[in-house]
Amino acid sequence: MNKPMTTTTSSPTATTVRIDYAVMLDQRSKVLILIGVLLGLFLSALDQTIVSTALPRIVADLQGIELIGWVSTSYLLASTAMVPIYGKLSDIYGRKYVLLFGIVVFLLGSLLCGLAADMTQLVVFRGLQGFGAAALTSTAFAIPADLFAPAERARYMGLFGAVFGLSSVVGPFIGGLLTDNLSWHWVFFVNLPLGVIALGFIVAKLPRLHSGLMPAIDYAGAATLLLTVIPFLLALTLDKNDYPWTSPLILSMFAVSAVGLVLFLLIERRAESPILPLHLFRIPTFTLTALIGVTVGATLFAAIFFLSLYLVNVLGVSATAAGTTLIPLTLSLVVGAMVSSQIVQRTGNYKWVIIVGMAIIVGSLWWLTTLTPDTSIWMVRLRMIALGLGLGPSMPILNLAMQNAVPRTDLGAATASRQFFQQIGQVVGSAVFGALLTGVLTTSLSTSLAPIQAQLPPDLAARFDSSALRNGMSAGEGASGEVVDPAVRIEQAIAEQFAVRRDLITRALRDADPAAIATLRSDPQLPAQQKAMLEMVETLPAAAREQALTQVLARLDEAEQTARAEGRALGQQISTALKNAFTDSVTTIYRYAVWLAVIGLILALFIPQLPLQRSYGQDLPPLME
Template sequence: MPSRTTGTDSPLTAAGSPPRTRIRPVITACLLAVFLAMLDSQIVATALPRIVGDLGGLDVFAWVTTAYIIAASVTTPVYGKLGDLFGRKKIFLIAVALFLAGSALSGAAQSMDQLILFRTVQGIGAGGLFVSVLAIIGELFNPREAARYFNLFGIVFALAALAGPAVGGALTDLLSWHWVFLINLPVGVVILVLVSTCLHLPRADRPARIDYTGFLLLSASIVALTLAASWGGVKYEWLDWRILALGAAAVLLAVAFVAAERRAAEPVIPLHLFRDSTFSVSVLVSVAAGIVFLGSVNFLAIYIQVVTGASPTMSGVVLLPMMFGLVASSVVSGVAITRTGRYKWYPVLSMAIGIAGALLLATMDTGTPRAVVIGYMLVFGVAAGLNMQVLTMAAQNTAPRDDIGAVHATVSFARQLGTTVGISLFASIFYNRLTEEITERTPAGALRGIDPDALNSTETLDRLTEPVRDAVEQSYAAALTPVFLTAVPVLLLGLLAALTMKNLPLRGEEHQGHGEENQGHEAVAEES
């Protein structure tokens, strides 16, 4: 554990060095919070078929996920700013409490409408978990020290992604689907206790002038964009008047938001941050990374299960090397950044290797050996890990301390927004191409009476004759090719943006940053 020294990047230091045993439980609580936030989406997805069978509501079950995503997306930038205004500890505890309340209510839901409502509450809490953790780490440690801890979050992300389906399936089969929500409660209580008793940060002394207009305009814009991205090409055609209206509303509300932020005393997203090229580049590259690396993972799972014939359990095993590459590159890059204090070339390498990985994945067909597929995914995983925490470090490094929460929230929001857009964009490309391929490749009437949405199920595929099954597998492989080819220009734009990033050193104990005149009075009061 790093020793603490004086300096305003480490707000605890003005009051004295915190005991080692107080830092460790805080880091543990932060890691648990990140694990819960990531795990939730994975285990709920696994339990959804059983939930629909119990509660009904097949026509609206997608809102169990959509409502959660919208709520989390809307509140992410809000939590960052509230942490700047009212203190990170208080806002983090509120976020955890809301997440646990939503989890408990979701576990007790008796109808699909209730579950959707309670998932919205859970999403409101989830929006503050990850961004609050990043801001707390940013306040506890200077950027050079924080780099050591950011590595751990990449590992936790990967563990949650890997464990999610298995945990969700086990809880659903052995207990009931209710426990995919209730499992959050004991872990959440541990987080609340550790943070309440062990985290002490300087109390915010800025006037709390809340930008209600900005909150409302940003929230409405995010909702409109998320709905347009989720429904476009799936529920409605992209040129359907509903999608066009949602898109226009998102743009107009975003323009109104920018105008409101220019006048706000305490804007949700301080526009002056974008004058810093490092921050702007971090946001742009985060969007590209969210679109490609997070938005395409679901389609890799489809390829493994449908085209290669792997079971759900085996598909998790096949994905392990990709997650290993992600964790390994994240840890190695983090260690190197901690030693050298330089970070520019890691997002550059991430985008460049990602382009190579996407091109390799685009070549996969029904004849590609599974070992080769694993190799391609390993390359893709390495690329994803190289930018996972680096962009947050870079943005924090040049940010004013008073805006550290808004900085973390904006970078996290950019990645989350990219993920939403990526999933929707790739889904539209995939399903439109899949329909064409199946129509061309399968004999007329061969799939009569079979739900097209069930073709990615091994049980359904096993009931087909060999020629028809081969045609379906070839159709899926062909439909996935344009998905990965579409990722290439997105990564190319990310690469061009990353190349413009300044190669500044991370501030360490010898570069204690902004506002040293505040050092004497920052420890006057601590959050209780």
């Protein structure tokens, strides 16, 4: 093992030795560290993909589509606010300890999510998961900057895309399989054995991996960061039907966030070891990649999160099939990440790789706006392949470009900050796009269902109210878990009504049952001829009553066939209206996402092309963050 590079520091709160793991560790040790990091990152990424395919069933079971955005928002809210804080703590106490703490908290959150009894509980426990996951992502993206110079680091950046790709291939399939064959609760419980494996490996293989420094902890910066982020995102995500934009609560939250931002900026300007060094924004590459990260985070969320709703509620596939439809996306993402990393490694040119990736994202999102209720599953998969080829080069190479441009002393803070802005994009995307989905879906359903409901009996029309149907086709699941088509549901309801009428008429005419006779007499819809027959039924001989019963039942059978045919037609209209409403809602989201991606593409054109550093050099300060 090489002799470690060390340097002294003049900070009164720091130790005198700075550990440089890029020089200290041999290649084998670095590979082992990367394996441990990727295991932790895989655990976090798997949870996001495995949950997405179970969402339609979760919403149908817990009945809370108005909180569907919060299932991811609460997770991302906690993880976003904590990423830069965990990044600083890992410098002080060691990446290993922060990573272990994060996994334990993440597993506790997973257990509680699996036990959730309603959507509110699920949202809260997903927040706890996010609190732990922030430690996994902050350490995962900081450690490569500890270990490798930018020119050497390029070859490893594709591994992180591959981890996300692998989790996305395995996650949706397992999530759909568990949802269809066991229950959605198991998409959370499956994290437990995987987490135990990751814990064992990290305890055994991962060194402490700390900087050797003890800078002052920026408690005030952490507090004001939370004060800025949490009220702002809560104001965005609260249901605007209950809390309009101009309501006192929303305005108060925005005001608190604005005050928190001012305080945060003032504190960070004077902090000895700030969580977010403000001088980084003077570096064009850092600023541009941070802004692009916001757009990529939001568009990635829109592209993947809402696709399962389209697949289940429009194309009518199972949760398992919805999960497998995402596999082409993740496979192409892995290919794009690995190929682009090798191109940058050999050519040293990262700018045009990023631009090409962003251009493909724009084209793919536009293609997604053309989805219709008749789009085949294979055409959806082709759209996913194209999107993956764009996302693969964009995400890891953006990180590399940023790390190559900032001073070595700010690598850790810069990496955590860029991840912070990308997750801010995801949180805002989940909030805004979730609210957009609910609004467009409710309006579309109310407009299209009103004339259909008017043709149904009041009790049956209530079953197809827009507020219930916006939870999706799965809201009509049978006891065995299969999705019941609206036409089938209406036919079943009509058959049940006629069966009750048939039983009453049989008991009244054949048995002269006083209770059945009284019930039929009180029915205002009973034909006058049948009412007259009931008046004299007790005086008729048995043979005459049997003959009358046969005639009435024959007419009843004819009426039932007519009613069922009409009901089937109305059910098909409801099904068509529901599919059109979900398609319109999802494609509307994609139309907005296209413009976000266009902004990201324009910003990418201004990224400076800097030579990749081949080594840190003895004259550069060793890595601190």
